[in-house]
Amino acid sequence: MSVSQLRFTYPGEHHAALDGIDLEVTAGERVALLGPNGSGKTTFVMHLNGLLELQDGAITIGDLAMSEDNLREIRRRVGAVFQDADDQLFMPTVRDDVAFGPANLGVAADELDRLVVETLERVGAGALIDRSPHHLSGGEKRRVAIATVLSMSPHLLVLDEPTSGLDPAGRRELIDLLVGLPQTQMVVTHDLPFALQICPRSVIISGGRVVADGPTRELLADAALLAQHRLELPFGFDPTRV
Amino acid sequence: MSGAHAHGSAVDSLFVEAESAVHGLAPDAKLVALVGFVVAAALTPRTSVWAFGVYAVAIWLVVFVSHVPVRVVLRRLAVIVPFVIFAVLIPFIGGGEQTQVLGVSLSVDGLWAMWNILAKASIGATASIVLSATTRVPDVLTGLTRLRVPRVLVAIIAFMMRYLDLLVRQLGRMRTSMTARCHDPRWLWQVKPIASSAGALFVRSYERGERVHQAMLARGYTGTMPTLDRRPATAVDWSRAASLPLVAVVTLIVAVVL
Numbered sequence: 001m002s003v004s005q006l007r008f009t010y011p012g013e014h015h016a017a018l019d020g021i022d023l024e025v026t027a028g029e030r031v032a033l034l035g036p037n038g039s040g041k042t043t044f045v046m047h048l049n050g051l052l053e054l055q056d057g058a059i060t061i062g063d064l065a066m067s068e069d070n071l072r073e074i075r076r077r078v079g080a081v082f083q084d085a086d087d088q089l090f091m092p093t094v095r096d097d098v099a100f101g102p103a104n105l106g107v108a109a110d111e112l113d114r115l116v117v118e119t120l121e122r123v124g125a126g127a128l129i130d131r132s133p134h135h136l137s138g139g140e141k142r143r144v145a146i147a148t149v150l151s152m153s154p155h156l157l158v159l160d161e162p163t164s165g166l167d168p169a170g171r172r173e174l175i176d177l178l179v180g181l182p183q184t185q186m187v188v189t190h191d192l193p194f195a196l197q198i199c200p201r202s203v204i205i206s207g208g209r210v211v212a213d214g215p216t217r218e219l220l221a222d223a224a225l226l227a228q229h230r231l232e233l234p235f236g237f238d239p240t241r242v
Numbered sequence: 243m244s245g246a247h248a249h250g251s252a253v254d255s256l257f258v259e260a261e262s263a264v265h266g267l268a269p270d271a272k273l274v275a276l277v278g279f280v281v282a283a284a285l286t287p288r289t290s291v292w293a294f295g296v297y298a299v300a301i302w303l304v305v306f307v308s309h310v311p312v313r314v315v316l317r318r319l320a321v322i323v324p325f326v327i328f329a330v331l332i333p334f335i336g337g338g339e340q341t342q343v344l345g346v347s348l349s350v351d352g353l354w355a356m357w358n359i360l361a362k363a364s365i366g367a368t369a370s371i372v373l374s375a376t377t378r379v380p381d382v383l384t385g386l387t388r389l390r391v392p393r394v395l396v397a398i399i400a401f402m403m404r405y406l407d408l409l410v411r412q413l414g415r416m417r418t419s420m421t422a423r424c425h426d427p428r429w430l431w432q433v434k435p436i437a438s439s440a441g442a443l444f445v446r447s448y449e450r451g452e453r454v455h456q457a458m459l460a461r462g463y464t465g466t467m468p469t470l471d472r473r474p475a476t477a478v479d480w481s482r483a484a485s486l487p488l489v490a491v492v493t494l495i496v497a498v499v500l
Contacts, residue, residue, distance in 0.1 A: 049460045072462060080460045086408055087453040092380035092400050096470050101461035103468030112470075132380070134407045152461065 001025045001048070001156055001184070006057035008043055008208075017043045019208035021057070027155070030178075030185040032195035032216060035205040036230035041188045042083075044205065045158050048186070049080045062155060076105060079149030079183075083161040085141035089133035094120070094144050097133060101152040119151040120144070123177055139170030143177065150181075157183045163191045192220055192233050196242060204229055256318075256374040263482065264308035264376045268475030269385030271483035276373050278487030280366045282494045288358035290497035297365045300489045301372065310375045318371045322363045329359040379403050388475065397467045405450065413443060 001024070008018040017040045025031050035041050046052045047059060050071045059066040061077050082088050091097040098116045107115060120126045123143045128136065136144065142162060149157065162178070163171050171194070178185060178198055189195050195202055195216055202219050204212040206229040212219055219225065220239035226232065233239065264272075279301070286293045305315055336352025377385070383403075386396045416439045425435055 046456070051456050051459060072464075075460055075462050080457075082453065082457055082460075084453065086405075087450065088457045090401065090404055090454050090457065091470075092383055092404060096380070099470050100458075100463075100468060103470055104462035104464065108469075132404075134404065148461065 001062075001186075002058075002060045003047075004058050006044070006047060006054075006059065008040075008047065008052060008055050010043075016208050018047075021205070021208070021210055023203060023210060023213070025156075025184060025186065027184050028182070029201060030187065030199045032199035032202040033186055033188045033205060034190075034192070034195060034202055034219075034229075034231060039206045039229075040208040041205055042160060043208075045080065045160055045186075045188055048156070048158055049078050050074055051080075076101075076152050077155045079152060079154030079157050081145050081149055081157065081159045081162065083164060085138070085145040086133070088145040088148060089136075089141060092132060093129075094125070094131050094133060094136075095129045097144065098147050098151045101148060105152060115151055119147045122150065123147045124173070137170075138165045139167070139173060142166060142170070142174055146177065150183075154183060157181065157185045158188075159185065160188045161190065162187060163189060163194050192231065192239075193237055193242075196220055196239055204231070206230075257378050258310045258314060258375040260309040260376075262307060262309045262376065264304060264372065267376075267483050268479040269377050269381040270388040271385075271475045271479040272373055272377060273382070273385045273389060275483040275486050276369050278484075279369050279490045282487060282490035283365045283369075284362055286362075286494050286497050288354055288361070290500070291357075293493045293497040294361040294365065296493045297490060300486060301365060301368050304372055304486060305368070308372055308376050310372065314375065315368060315371050318375075319364065319367055322367050325359060325363050329356045329363075332356050332359075387469070393467050401454075405447070408450075409443065409447060412446065413439070416442070 003021055003023045006018050006021040007016055009016045019040075021040075021044060033041050033044070043052065047054070047066075048061075050066060054066055061074050064070045064074055064077070066074060089097050091100055095116055098119055099112055102112055102115055117126065117129065120129055123146055125140060125143045125147060128140055128144060133141065133144065146157075146159075146162075159178075162174060166174060171191075175194070175198055178187075185199075187195065187199060199216050202212075202214065202216040203210055204219065204225070211229060212222075212225055217239055220233065279297075283294070283297050286297075305312065332355045333348040333352035334346075336349030336355065338352075339350045340347045341350050341353070342348075373382075380400075383396055383400050386399070387393065420435055420439070425432075427433065427436060
C-alpha cells in the first residue's frame with residue numbers, strides 16, 4: 001500500500017483534515033496508526049477503502065490506483081473493520097453478515113456456505129453462526145466483525161480501535177487472532193500497549209500529517225514526542241521493559 | 243456498547259423454543275397460510291357463528307401441535323384488549339332495534355358488531371401469535387424474500403428489527419441519565435426534555451444509518467441486497483401449511499352459501 005501527498009478537507013470547513021500524508025506499507029507488515037482525537041486517523045482510514053472521495057494525492061493498493069473504476073476491487077482488497085461493531089453487523093444473523101461481502105462479489109450457493117463456515121472457524125466463532133448479532137458479547141461481536149471482511153479475502157486489514165469496549169480477556173483473544181492472520185494490517189488505536197504488542201512499526205498522525213514513523217518501541221519510549229501529540233502510556237507502563 | 247444482551251431483547255423474545263411440526267415448516271408457507279386463514283376469517287359473515295367455532299378449533303389445534311404453551315398464547319392475546327374495550331362499548335351506544343339484557347337496553351346491531359370484532363380479532367391475533375412464536379425473525383424475512391416481497395422492503399424491515407433493540411437501549415440510557423440528574427416528569431409542561439431526547443435519538447439513529455451504509459459500501463454493496471437464500475420450501479411444507487387456510491376457505495364457502 002502506498003499513499004502520497006493525500007490531502008482532504010471536509011465540505012464547509014477551512015482546516016484540512018488530512019494535510020499531505022505520505023505512507024508506504026509493505027505486504028505482511030502490521031502497522032499501528034497512533035494519534036490524538038481529531039488528528040485525521042479515521043478520515044485516513046476511510047480513504048483506504050474509497051469511502052471518501054480522493055480530493056488530492058494518490059493511493060495505491062498493490063498495483064491498483066484508487067479510482068472510480070477500481071473501487072470494487074479495492075474494497076475487496078482492503079477489509080475495513082469499523083470501531084462500533086454494531087455498525088458493522090447489520091444483517092439478521094451472523095451467517096448472513098459474513099456472507100454479505102462475498103455475495104456482493106458474486107460468490108453463491110455451496111461455495112458461499114463453505115466460505116462462511118470456514119471464515120467463522122478461523123476467527124474462533126464457528127458456534128455463533130446462527131446467532132443474531134445483538135445477542136453477542138463485545139468480544140464475540142469483534143470477532144464476527146473481523147470475519148465479515150476476512151470472508152472477502154482481503155490483502156490489507158484496516159482496524160479502527162479494535163480494542164475499544166473489550167474486557168482484558170477479550171482484548172488478549174483479539175491479539176492472538178490478529179497475530180495469527182497473514183494479512184497486512186493497519187491498526188488505528190489509542191491503546192499503546194496493544195500497539196506495542198502486535199505492531200513492530202508505528203506511525204503517529206497529528207494535525208493531518210505523519211509526524212513520526214518508526215519501530216513502535218522506540219516511538220513509545222520517546223516521552224517528549226508522545227507528550228507533544230497528546231499520547232499517553234498507561235500508568236506504570238514502561239515500553240523499554242516489556 | 244458491549245456485553246451479552248441475551249435477555250430482554252425485544253426482537254427475539256416472541257420466539258418460543260420448541261421442536262414441533264409447526265416450527266419446522268418453511269417460513270414462506272407459514273406466512274401464506276397465516277394470510278389465507280386470516281383473510282378467510284375476516285370475510286366470514288358475522289351471523290355464521292358456527293364458522294368462527296370451526297376457526298377457533300382449527301387455530302387452537304395448531305397451537306396444540308406447535309407446543310407453544312397455552313398460557314403464553316393467552317398472555318399475548320392481551321394486545322387485543324383495547325379493541326375489546328371499544329367493541330364492548332358499541333352495544334351501549336348503537337342505535338336501531340333494542341333488546342333487553344339484564345334490564346339494560348342494548349342495540350341488536352351493536353351486539354352483532356361487538357361479536358364480529360371480538361371473534362375476528364381474537365382469531366386473527368391467535369394465528370399471528372402462533373406464527374411469531376414458531377418462526378424466528380430472520381426466517382420471517384427469508385420467507386418474505388421468497389414470496390417476492392420487494393427486497394428493499396425486506397431490507398428495511400430487517401434493519402428495523404436489527405436496530406430496534408439498540409434504539410430502545412439508547413433511549414433507556416438517556417432516561418437513566420435524566421433520572422440520575424433528578425428529572426422526574428409528571429406533568430405535561432415537563433415534557434420538554436423528553437421531546438429533545440427524541441430529537442437526539444433521531445439524530446443518533448440518522449448518524450448510525452450513515453455509518454452502517456458506509457460499512458455496507460466497504461463490503462462491496464452497490465445498491466441491491468444480495469440473495470442469501472438456502473433452503474427453499476418443499477411441497478411437503480406447502481401441503482402441510484395449506485391445511486389451515488384450506489379448512490378456513492371451505493368453512494367460508496359453506497358459510498356464504500348457506
